Amino acid sequence: MTTLFVLDIDDFRPVATAAAADPAVTVRRRGPYLELTADGGIAVERAATGCRNAVWYSCVAAVRGTVTRWDSTGLTVAPAVTR
Template sequence: MTTFYVLDVPENTPIPEIAAQDPAVRVGKVGPYFRITSPGTIVVDRRATGCRHAVWYSTVAGLEESRITQQDKDALRVEAR
């Protein structure tokens, strides 16, 4: 299972909103974090989120048995280990 966490603050809310548009992705809450999970790879398009670069590059608060394989100006890609 691919899993990553994003702090629930206003500037980060577009990340789980866009991720949840994929029917395979589930977004839940754990304390003050969004927990974003999928049985496969999770890809979030940066432009679709409207996030500025400073927010984009600091958005991932944690990973659970997953790894970031892409985080650049175009997308965030998280895959299971």
């Protein structure tokens, strides 16, 4: 399972909304965070969020998985590799 946490504030909510466009991604509130989970990976295209640079590059609070892409156009978190 892959999990991405973003702080539940106005600036970061569009990240969760964009991720939730994928029916495989579940978003729920967990304390002061939005917890995004999926059995597979989680991918968010920056254009869908409307986030500016400072917000985009500071939106991740925590990850269970591996960030495989986080650039000016997208964020992708892959499931953690278990051994």
